[in-house]
Amino acid sequence: MTPEGVFIRNPDKLYIGGEWVAPLSGESIEVVNPVSEEVIARVAAAGDADMERAVAAARQAFDHGPWPTTPPAERGKVLMAMAAILEKRVPEIAKAWCAQIGGLTTRSEGMQMGSVMGLRGIAALGESFPWTETKKGQMVDTAVIVREPVGVVVGIAPWNAPFGIMLNKVAYALIAGNTIVMKPSPETPLEAYIIAEAAEEAGLPPGVINLVPADREASDHLIHSRDIDKVSFTGSSAAGMHIASVCGAKMTRATFELGGKSAAIVRDDFPIEDAANILGNTITMLSGQICAMLSRAIVTKDRHDELAEAIAKVMKGVKIGDPADPETQLGPLAMKRQLERVEMYIEEGKKSGADLVTGGGRPAHLNKGYFIEPTLFANVDNQSRIAQEEIFGPVLCLIPAEDEEDAIRIANESNYGLNGAVMTGDAQAAYDVARRVRTGVVGQNGMRMEFGMPFGGFKQSGIGREGGEEGLWPYVETKTILLDAAPAVF
Known part of the structure; x- marks a missing residue:
């Protein structure tokens, strides 16, 4: 069969x-x-x-x-x-x-x-x-x-x-x-x-x-x-x-x-709207079920709330439904146990004190299939479970940092080190930050993949x-x- x-x-x-x-x-x-x-x-x-x-x-x-x-x-x-x-x-x-x-x-x-x-x-x-x-x-x-x-x-x-x-x-x-x-x-x-x-x-x-x-x-x-x-x-x-x-x-x-819990560091020179489009549309790829997924986003405190609002707007515009429909942007999770796992982490996120900005539930218009809404938690403590453990679903954690130095510290404060990103228009700055992040791959301005190049991870990745x-x-x-x-x- x-x-x-x-x-x-x-x-x-x-x-x-x-x-x-x-x-x-x-x-x-x-x-x-x-x-x-x-x-x-x-x-x-x-x-x-x-x-x-x-x-x-x-x-x-x-x-x-x-x-x-x-x-x-x-x-x-x-x-x-x-x-x-x-x-x-x-x-x-x-x-x-x-x-x-x-x-x-x-x-x-x-x-x-x-x-x-x-x-x-x-x-x-x-x-x-x-x-x-x-x-x-x-x-x-x-x-x-x-x-x-x-x-x-x-x-x-x-x-x-x-x-x-x-x-x-x-x-x-x-x-x-x-x-x-x-x-x-x-x-x-x-x-x-x-x-x-x-x-x-x-x-x-x-x-x-x-x-x-x-x-x-x-x-x-x-x-x-x-x-x-x-x-x-x-x-x-x-x-x-x-x-x-x-x-x-x-x-x-x-x-x-x-696995991974990869971080995207959003530098202050990078436009909020561009960062939101990249992060909000990346987390929905394969319903977030990618080991290299950018599932943590780190931004300075004074830009945090603006970025959270912009990402939420992108997520709310995502079309969820039948993966055979060419208009669909987010399909189901791969299996029932994966849906249950993601729902468990969403509940953990609520208990942690983070702000559930958008998502967190099953789409109201779908009564069958393993679907979940794209979900954004803001003001996430990097020591919380949702920031430290691999969820493997369309759940993004937005973490505030004091400055770029603090953002690098937060990115490295993980048991994983598979992927990462630096959001900036300055290639030299992207390179300099990438050299300080303990991870196997770092891309400028997104979850970049180059399959003819070495791919793998540091630490538990x-x-x-x-x-x-x-x-x-x-x-x-x-x-x-x-x-x-x-x-x-x-």
Whole structure:
């Protein structure tokens, strides 16, 4: 069972060792549409034994298959073939995303196409990455530095951007010569099926890529396996900390792109109306369900009330409704538990003493679906829960500061450090402030994204980077070979 316009050949099966196989668990996962609250897809659910089958297939393919020793440039050609296949299926992938989490149709195809372009960029690293380097040594004639695949990778992707994030993990793993086990979120498994079908069509050897959708218990069994060499996880900081502890106990390599509570510092030179338009329209993107979301805004006290009023005006003008309507600006939250989480934080905000300027409830004109109004709290204490914890919904906290120095202090007063922004017309000032904020990415005048560049976080926002050449380094091991003479062939 799949949504209309999404054509998956074997939704009732797992992809293990180059074959579509029935799950040994005998179980399935139901996917619920957040607009209709109805089941729109049903796929196979992997159990513990299925996880062991997938890891064994990936281990066999890495230890004895041709993929790890295939020249990187040849691996890149296979990934380019996958990209061509996936590009043709972008409309289908877009429909899957909208059906599963209620994403806006006006943004979906462009988002998925951007992910395919990212795959092509990673595939090109087969030609440009420094896979081998030679250096003259002090104690030996020649040192050869080689970058080899780390081994069996487990890729775990979240539900908010399931295609792009999983494809990124698959691309980096494969260009490096690794094998991979894909574990998509149970809320959004469909994109990983399409990736597996593209890999099969492109001719990847059996076991190089495997697919095991699963709920939490079987997923935990997967990461405990001693036959895996690396975990790449994108998701909540709480889940990331658990996975890190499991990996640490057996020295499994791991990278994490986790949560955020990113701050936008509004400098005094930046117009109030412009800041309001950026902040009020950013917090509604994907219903606020973006790890890099600018969910805190910091402004000097004498401009606070004016900015609060201007943001509220923008939020009140946002059209909430069916994500298939091209006029809609804010769709539903992705699932019922997410709606309940956001409502809990709104109640916490009211108790904290912050001012609820606008929003805070479900839209009066919608009696079905997981919808919530864009919500603004002003005069927020940066030590309160709504300012310190990731809400993952369209809730913005406006925090007053004494001056720019105080604003930087407030921005850094967080356990997170994923993203940030400096609102100013002065690029030098934006750079100077950005250098002082402890976060992985900082954009001038908005939530800026550049997917070919390194992306990741400080502190509890993660370990490692994805994007660009830096994104490949966590998928390779560096080996130093010390020789009495330079080899003729590398």
